[in-house]
């Protein structure tokens with residue numbers, strides 16, 4: 001593709017050099033440049049991409065796009081734009097032939113429940129015989145082929161390349177998690193969505209978003225995008241009516257068909273007769289698509305919400321209710337989400353990805369509901385992430401647990417005991433009863449919890465779910481809560 005062709009997708013403030021140069025690729029990282037590439041210099045949080053232009057040119061870049069004046073050799077074309085991240089997204093979409101316009105695109109956003117909801121929707125689409133693509137935290141998927149991921153929502157160029165691969169492999173429907181980072185950093189600017197789903201908005205990521213209002217605005221951006229005129233017809237928004245921010249999301253989707261779901265407030269699709277048990281949750285979906293009793297293998301009230309979101313999105317796409325029911329009832333659950341570790345012991349061990357105050361509260365509430373014994377919680381908080389959620393998570397864990405093991409969860413570049421001290425601020429009310437132990441070594445914390453558990457108790461190991469690593473400093477070390485729990489249970493029985 002010619003550089004000048006690609007520039008048609010963005011507003012260019014100035015340009016020079018051989019604009020009719022042919023591009024063989026596009027990248028935002030000088031280390032990935034190959035001969036014939038366009039290098040887009042992004043102003044990052046840690047580095048200024050413009051500083052890597054000489055390195056990019058040396059590696060064979062034939063064109064450069066930046067948001068400030070640059071100096072390049074005369075044989076290299078350049079263009080100046082207002083926002084290089086946004087330009088990167090739009091040019092990447094154009095370079096890869098705007099693949100999102102060739103398939104049905106379902107975007108799911110919200111603080112919690114994105115991975116679960118996207119997996120539920122994907123299993124319905126699979127059941128309906130569609131060729132499905134999935135983009136999200138655990139893995140990306142093209143049909144049955146799984147791909148390793150580094151982010152929940154990939155950088156725009158990587159996303160467009162992935163969508164292009166999906167379109168080439170005849171994927172008809174792509175379901176993707178859309179993180180607030182992705183929305184704020186223009187990663188999905190080159191995507192046109194058919195359906196946007198909102199799960200909920202509660203505190204997280206306040207290290208990145210200045211406040212809850214900015215966090216909300218990032219989430220709203222998906223619905224504003226949906227409402228923009230485009231090539232697609234019949235677009236719709238699916239919104240959790242019980243969430244405090246539902247009105248703001250619906251406002252952002254002005255002009256688009258909106259379907260609401262909920263349990264407490266009136267909504268187009270509702271759940272009735274909810275019965276939460278250890279083996280799953282059952283309820284009846286009522287409303288716009290009639291009555292549909294569901295008996296699921298996933299459990300917890302929060303999963304009723306995720307299921308209602310998936311049900312509504314799929315029904316709005318025209319998938320028959322019987323197909324939706326069959327797929328949802330067959331879903332075994334999502335790895336690391338309320339996943340049971342069963343070595344034949346007489347107490348339950350649950351590994352869960354709760355890493356926000358609301359996620360932890362939902363999961364511990366469910367754990368409480370399904371046990372008559374004690375609730376023992378192992379948890380920590382991530383380093384280099386929202387510090388203000390730490391005491392809140394401490395207070396919530398203390399409110400629901402009989403005993404806590406406060407430990408490390410990806411301390412990254414922070415000192416583990418500093419993170420734990422932040423959590424302990426929320427534990428002050430229980431400190432006198434001494435109903436918790438600080439054990440920064442997560443392996444030992446899991447062992448302690450398992451050794452302490454008695455018949456009928458529940459041990460919840462929260463925060464890392466499917467993760468198979470612990471990040472200490474800038475290094476990733478192999479670590480999996482599920483195998484650690486299994487090993488601790490094995491040692492118990494030996």
Ligand SMILES: CC(=O)N[C@H]1[C@@H](OP(=O)(O)OP(=O)(O)OC[C@H]2O[C@@H](n3ccc(=O)[nH]c3=O)[C@H](O)[C@@H]2O)O[C@H](CO)[C@@H](O)[C@@H]1O[C@H](C)C(=O)N[C@@H](C)C(=O)N[C@H](CCC(=O)O)C(=O)O
Nearest residue numbers: 028029030042044045046047049052151152153155179181
């Ligand atoms: C806060 C954030 O999202 N940061 C992302 C951002 O990094 P940055 O702006 O700091 O980049 P930088 O290091 O300053 O570099 C600036 C530019 O110089 C380039 N560069 C840099 C070095 C070099 O030698 N050559 C070069 O060209 C870089 O490629 C980049 O384009 O742009 C990078 C390139 O796309 C991302 O990898 C990086 O994600 C970081 C690693 C990250 O941890 N992000 C997390 C927080 C994230 O995105 N999470 C969300 C939400 C998760 C959820 O809750 O679901 C996700 O979607 O995963």
Ligand SMILES: Nc1ncnc2c1ncn2[C@@H]1O[C@H](COP(=O)(O)OP(=O)(O)OP(=O)(O)O)[C@@H](O)[C@H]1O
Nearest residue numbers: 111112113114115116137302352353354359362363
């Ligand atoms: N609808 C929900 N409401 C509140 N908490 C939930 C909900 N669904 C899941 N959770 C909790 O949040 C955790 C993460 O769920 P999930 O992975 O589906 O969310 P996510 O939005 O994809 O998270 P991430 O932002 O890390 O990608 C679960 O393990 C559970 O503890």
Ligand SMILES: N[C@H](CCC[C@H](N)C(=O)O)C(=O)O
Nearest residue numbers: 355381382385409410463464
């Ligand atoms: N997407 C979330 C995942 C958090 C998982 C938790 N284990 C942690 O490392 O804090 C984040 O990057 O903030």
Ligand SMILES: [Mg+2]
Nearest residue numbers: 114115137152
């Ligand atoms: Mg996720």
